[in-house]
Structures are given as structure tokens and as C-alpha cells.
Amino acid sequence: MDMLSDVALLSRIQFALTVAYHFIFVPLSIGLGLILAIFATKYHRSRNEADGNAMRFWVRIFTATFAIGVATGITMEFSFGTNWADYSRFVGDIFGAPLAAEALFAFFLESVFLGVLLFGRNKVSSLFYTVSAWLVWAGSCLSALWILIANSWMQTPAGAELAADGSKAVITDFLAAAFNPSTLPRYTHVVVALLILGAFASLAVGAWYLLRGKHADFAIKTIRVGAVVGIVASCALIVTAHSSAVEVSQEQPTKLAMMEGMYDDEVPPLYAFGWVDEENQQVVTPFSIPGGTSFLATGTWDAQYQGLNSLAQTEKYGDMDVADLPVNLVFQSYHLMVAMYGLIMITAILAVVFSLRGGRIRSMRWLQKLLLVSPLFPFIAIQVGWITAEVGRQPWVVYPSTSGPDGVSLLTNNAISQSVSAPELLLTLALFAAVYVFLFVGWARVISGFIKRGPVDDAAASAAGSADEAAAAVKEGE
Numbered sequence: 108m109d110m111l112s113d114v115a116l117l118s119r120i121q122f123a124l125t126v127a128y129h130f131i132f133v134p135l136s137i138g139l140g141l142i143l144a145i146f147a148t149k150y151h152r153s154r155n156e157a158d159g160n161a162m163r164f165w166v167r168i169f170t171a172t173f174a175i176g177v178a179t180g181i182t183m184e185f186s187f188g189t190n191w192a193d194y195s196r197f198v199g200d201i202f203g204a205p206l207a208a209e210a211l212f213a214f215f216l217e218s219v220f221l222g223v224l225l226f227g228r229n230k231v232s233s234l235f236y237t238v239s240a241w242l243v244w245a246g247s248c249l250s251a252l253w254i255l256i257a258n259s260w261m262q263t264p265a266g267a268e269l270a271a272d273g274s275k276a277v278i279t280d281f282l283a284a285a286f287n288p289s290t291l292p293r294y295t296h297v298v299v300a301l302l303i304l305g306a307f308a309s310l311a312v313g314a315w316y317l318l319r320g321k322h323a324d325f326a327i328k329t330i331r332v333g334a335v336v337g338i339v340a341s342c343a344l345i346v347t348a349h350s351s352a353v354e355v356s357q358e359q360p361t362k363l364a365m366m367e368g369m370y371d372d373e374v375p376p377l378y379a380f381g382w383v384d385e386e387n388q389q390v391v392t393p394f395s396i397p398g399g400t401s402f403l404a405t406g407t408w409d410a411q412y413q414g415l416n417s418l419a420q421t422e423k424y425g426d427m428d429v430a431d432l433p434v435n436l437v438f439q440s441y442h443l444m445v446a447m448y449g450l451i452m453i454t455a456i457l458a459v460v461f462s463l464r465g466g467r468i469r470s471m472r473w474l475q476k477l478l479l480v481s482p483l484f485p486f487i488a489i490q491v492g493w494i495t496a497e498v499g500r501q502p503w504v505v506y507p508s509t510s511g512p513d514g515v516s517l518l519t520n521n522a523i524s525q526s527v528s529a530p531e532l533l534l535t536l537a538l539f540a541a542v543y544v545f546l547f548v549g550w551a552r553v554i555s556g557f558i559k560r561g562p563v564d565d566a567a568a569s570a571a572g573s574a575d576e577a578a579a580a581v582k583e584g585e
Contacts, residue, residue: 117532132176138305140244147240164562194522209253217246263289269514296347304485309333314478334458358508362499365437371414375400383435440491447488
């Protein structure tokens, strides 16, 4: 029951809940934003009403997802002041700038041109409407950049120094802080992963229609677009994952050690799966490739890395208590992410092969069912990837990276708000959970309503609805 009175742990759990929930909708909105822009372009080129209906279908799906993503993001940002006041004081000189830039340069761009998509269909030219769709997607990607700049600075601080009184980090070079060592590797890796989720969501929608024998032409077009985006992004993910892993190996040695369950200095093997026996400080697994992780990080099979025990003896990482580290959690989340990538690549290949080669997927119900559940693969990969990134830097909220300025680091236990109590956190946790369940059910009902309605013209749908009501009234009168 000690965890129920641990303010730092409860604050972390509450923030994890808000971030994980928020990150259900952000990946979908960014990923589906590209799908929407592609269909808007198809309609602009073809002027085919079926393409127009498809475009409007994705506008509705995107808008509902975007709206709830914005609402849940506001809650997350408020928690910096309510639950993490000491953290906000320490990083406020740096952290505030990207958050403000995200609102000014990205959110407004996205919102303004989303307004064009919603209300300007018959008021602006087709070209302007199509450009607006691409700008909405660009705005969502730009928003992710600013957020990841802020988060990456916490992972690999740069362009700052510790104030003379030691109370806060002071910015010295904005560009160095913004484009710190992990910003670009992490941004490209995250955005590519989000595009995969959007592609797989479109695959699932197309598969749903095929399984029910409805809107077959739209379903095939959607699956083909999703398959092409999915396979291209899945291949790109190999490159971004490698660059992100190299950055971790160079800048965050304790995170790398937890990801691979390394307690002692060694040439890290490559594990497909396993279990970290934290008490005996060893990885229990039936299979590993000696030097495999070394090869992926450096291109050589014999690069030795420090383990947690020796890192804890250094001045930079001396605040780390190896016995308290969640090594197995980080190890499992990292390897689950890798396993999900295997399923992602297999699914993307199958979708491309059987949707582009004569549309054989129309008769392959087993593949349709696989595509229907396929968004779970990138969704799980994204969530456990964030667990790896955020839990892996513990016990710091501002990590003392290898190239980071001296003294610019902050332990998580020293970052919480001193005035917040455990009962208050437990109460708000329960309230957040209840509200989030309510919001998710509402969002799911709206989205399922759009999908059941399908890619039909608004006027035609209204006329059909009126006809159905009239027929029902006549039948009732009889």
C-alpha cells in the first residue's frame, strides 16, 4: 500500500494516464491527415463524385479525432503546473518556448485550414481546398515537431546552462536547445510510426467494408492507399529506428542498459525475447545472438558498453539506485515494440501484394480479418515505445545525457509539486479515468456512426434518410 501514499509515483501514473490517452488520438489524427490529403488530391484530379464522397468521409473521421485530441492535450499541459511545479520552475526558461511555438505556428495553422475543409467546400476553389488538406496535415506534423523538441530536450539537454544559484536551467542557444542530439532522430521515428498507424487504420476501414460487402470500390481504393503508405513508411521505419537506437547508445547509456538488461559491462547480445531476473541481475532467455546489439549500434560485433552497476559508480549517474530501476519493464516494452514491427511489416507486405495484384484481397476473408485488427500492431508499438523512452530515463525527468551541459539534470522525485497530496492525486486519477472512458465511448460511437454511414454524399444521405422515415411512417399507418 506504500504506492498509495507515494506522491511522486502517483504523479507519474497520472501523467502517464493523460499522455497515453492523449496519444491514442494524436497518432490517428496525424496518420489519417495524410490519408485525407491523398484522397483530397485524388478528387481534385478526377472530379469524380465517388472520390469526393471518399474525401468527405475522411474529413469527418479526421475532425472527430482531432477534436478529442486537442481536448486531452490541454489536460496534459495543465498538469505541468498542477503536479510538476518544481519541474516547471527548473525548465520553464526552455520548455515554455516550444509549447508556445506549437500553439502559434502549428495549432493555428492546422485549425484554420481544417475550418476551410469543414465549411469552405463550396466557397473556395478545388485547388485551394486540396492545398488546405495538405496544410492541415503539415500543421499536425509541425505540432508534433515542437512537442518532440520539448520532450527531446528532457532526454538530451543542450543549449542551456545551470543558473548560478542552481535553481533552474537557463537557455543560452535556442537553436542548439531545439535541435538537441535526439530531436531529429526521435521526430522522424515518431512521425513515421504515426503514418503507419494512419495507414493501418485505413486498411481496417477498407477491410470492414469488404467483410460486409458494402462500398467495395471505396474499400479497395482505401486499402490500396493504406497499403502503399504503410509499406513505404514501414521501410522508412528501419532507417529511423536505427538512427534513434544509435542516439540512445551514444547519449543515454543507462537507458540502453535497461533496454538490453545489462547490469555488467559487456558486448550486448541481441535478444528476440526474454525475462530480466532483477534480483539476480541477468536476462533469462533461450535464444540470443552474441554481439547482435553491438552490430546494430556500431556496425561491429565487439563494441563493449557499460552496464548499470558500473554506470551507477560514475559521477554523472551516481544518483541512480540500480536495485530500484524498472529494468524488466523497459526490457519488455522495448522488445514488444520490436516484435510489433515484425507484424507490421508482414501485414504491410500482404496488403500491398494482394490489393495491387488484381485486387485478390476481395475474396480473401482471412486477410480482410487480419487487416481489420491490424491497427493494434502499430498502436501497441507506439505506446510501448513511449514507455521505453520515458521509463528508460528514470530516475531523471531531465536526463544527464553524455553530451549534456554539466549540472543540467533533474531527478523525478525532485520535480513534483510540493503542495499536492496523495489523496488529491488518487481522487483526480479516478475522475480522469471516468471522464476518459466517457469521452472514448463518445468518440467511438461518433466514428462508428461515420463508418456505418459510409462514403456517401451528404445530400443523398439526407434524402435517403427522409425516404426511409417516410416509408416507416406509411408502414406504421397501414
